Amino acid sequence: MAHDAVLALNAGSSSVKFALFAVAAGEGLTRVAHGQIEGIGSAPHLLARDPAGGVLEERRFAAAATHEDLLGILIDFVTGHLGGRALAAIGHRVVHGGTRFHRPERVTAEVLEALDALAPLAPLHQPHNLAPIRAIAATRPAVPQVACFDTGFHHTMPALATSFALPHAMTEAGIRRYGFHGLSYEFIARRLRVLAPRLAAGRVIVAHLGNGASLCAMAGGRSVDTTMGFTALDGLMMGTRSGSLDPGVVLHLIAQRGMTAAAVEDLLYHRCGLLGVSGISNDMRTLLDSDDPLAAAAVDLFVFRIGREAGALASSLGGLDGFVFTAGIGEHAAPVRAAVCARLGWLGVRLDPAANARGEGLISAADSPVAVWVVPTDEEAMIARHTLETLQG
Numbered sequence: 001m002a003h004d005a006v007l008a009l010n011a012g013s014s015s016v017k018f019a020l021f022a023v024a025a026g027e028g029l030t031r032v033a034h035g036q037i038e039g040i041g042s043a044p045h046l047l048a049r050d051p052a053g054g055v056l057e058e059r060r061f062a063a064a065a066t067h068e069d070l071l072g073i074l075i076d077f078v079t080g081h082l083g084g085r086a087l088a089a090i091g092h093r094v095v096h097g098g099t100r101f102h103r104p105e106r107v108t109a110e111v112l113e114a115l116d117a118l119a120p121l122a123p124l125h126q127p128h129n130l131a132p133i134r135a136i137a138a139t140r141p142a143v144p145q146v147a148c149f150d151t152g153f154h155h156t157m158p159a160l161a162t163s164f165a166l167p168h169a170m171t172e173a174g175i176r177r178y179g180f181h182g183l184s185y186e187f188i189a190r191r192l193r194v195l196a197p198r199l200a201a202g203r204v205i206v207a208h209l210g211n212g213a214s215l216c217a218m219a220g221g222r223s224v225d226t227t228m229g230f231t232a233l234d235g236l237m238m239g240t241r242s243g244s245l246d247p248g249v250v251l252h253l254i255a256q257r258g259m260t261a262a263a264v265e266d267l268l269y270h271r272c273g274l275l276g277v278s279g280i281s282n283d284m285r286t287l288l289d290s291d292d293p294l295a296a297a298a299v300d301l302f303v304f305r306i307g308r309e310a311g312a313l314a315s316s317l318g319g320l321d322g323f324v325f326t327a328g329i330g331e332h333a334a335p336v337r338a339a340v341c342a343r344l345g346w347l348g349v350r351l352d353p354a355a356n357a358r359g360e361g362l363i364s365a366a367d368s369p370v371a372v373w374v375v376p377t378d379e380e381a382m383i384a385r386h387t388l389e390t391l392q393g
């Protein structure tokens, strides 16, 4: 596989993120280019960068450009940057693997059909993840494709953590907790084994705080509980998603306010969270810079909910040895990390304020019973690694 390249794709409803990796001798992966096409359906915009952040290509397209047109343009861009390497495989982030797919899977027609059947479990994400797989299978049938699942890392959760208190037959039918952000959590679990091997063997909560947000309780690097459940709506408050909600609120909105299921879905996914509470933005930077009391209220609620859910996960773990911050807010918002750590003081978290202001690495005080780390995540690198490992069997 040396002299080959692997492409990682992460396709959503209006964007496709990508990262291209060269397979080096010894089978390590080095990033060659990364970027995204955003604004699909409104104002499509391709931006590709080299590993140092330099712009390799920037293009804008007509609003009418379809997902398929833009994917073709992206693949052409990648082909032009292979530098003499062969494209050995394309790996995809796929949100739902259901109960069948725990490990990344080489895509066949049968696998694609099984993944299609899971679309009702993640209607806003799964179809967008699968569309590029289908398009590439049609245009480049010789390129192997691998599906990597956001749910996969959580298959080690015990039944207690995956069950709702619903009638047993419903649980058996798949209405249960799955958990998401698994590619990010797996990347962090592997990084932690390198950065802090003793801690990695212990009880750790990882906080993936991006536009989507969740916590994962890991014992010895394996997921034992997580805050997202049946869908990516559950758990923490997020950029535009509500997080956990009394299910009675949904009934009230439908029965008393006459909202349709589609309207409730739009509300809970797109108009709640930081955006809904602040009425200003879903962007943490904007809220931290604002002196509007509602911006502060949104940040306070975001932090409160993390503290509350972390307490629950500490119970699932039977104690806490470490806490890891990752993703956009976790990696960059020092005031949010400080406020979360203050709430976790009772669990033995003591922050080193200077280290927290610097960011990446160990940010807890030397005498802190709980080690606190900032570890940047890299879902695309995890996809590429899985893709290579799957091809090698």
Ligand code: AMP
Pocket (backbone or CB within 6 Å): 209, 210, 211, 212, 239, 282, 283, 284, 285, 286, 288, 327, 328, 329, 332, 333, 334
């Ligand atoms: P992600 O989904 O991982 O890309 O994270 C997006 C979130 O990270 C948004 O809420 C951003 O406002 C937030 N974010 C990114 N950079 C910073 C920063 N320097 N300070 C605060 N929040 C940030």
